[in-house]
Amino acid sequence: MKFAILSAATLSSCLMMGISTVAADAKRDINPWQHCGIGAAIFDNNTTAAALSNVIWDSGSTAVTSATISPDTCSSKEIKVAQFIDTTYDQLAMETAMGKGEHLTAALDLMNCSASAEQAVVSQLRADLQSNTAATGYADQTHADKSFQFYSSLNQAAVSCASS
Secondary structure, three states: HHHHHHHHHHHHHHHHHHHHHHHHHHHHOOHHHHOOOOHHHHOOOHHHHHHHHHHHOOOHHHHHHHHOHHHOOOHHHHHHHHHHHHHHHHHHHHHHHOOOOOOHHHHHHHHHOOHHHHHHHHHHHHHHHHHHHOOOOHHHHHHHHHHHHHHHHHHHHOOHHHHH
């Protein structure tokens, strides 16, 4: 019995270190129980339900495995939006500055923004982008940092998408 408990504790520690390493390397806040596995596939917009589902289903082992071995399989909306922004940041920044464009429209679609909310969201994104690009040191920021700023801005601006 003691061996089983010690083995489980050791395995948990190793898994947690692996997850921390993956998350730190990717510079993402991926919580495998909330953003990966079966729970995230079923409860895309409810991270609490996703985490509970993953733990109930198989103690979260599938979620942890998918986050550790292939983090690109984590399928929550947040992950999809972050990946899209990372891949298309330069186009998104340019289109946001112009106030329109296919990448900007795609990002708004990923956030489930209705046509009635889009103008307010784009206005907020433009203001945030102007502020960020005018800040000292912006040119020296990494692609990941710029993408994360855009992601954060989009998440804040898109709050109005849910209410419209």
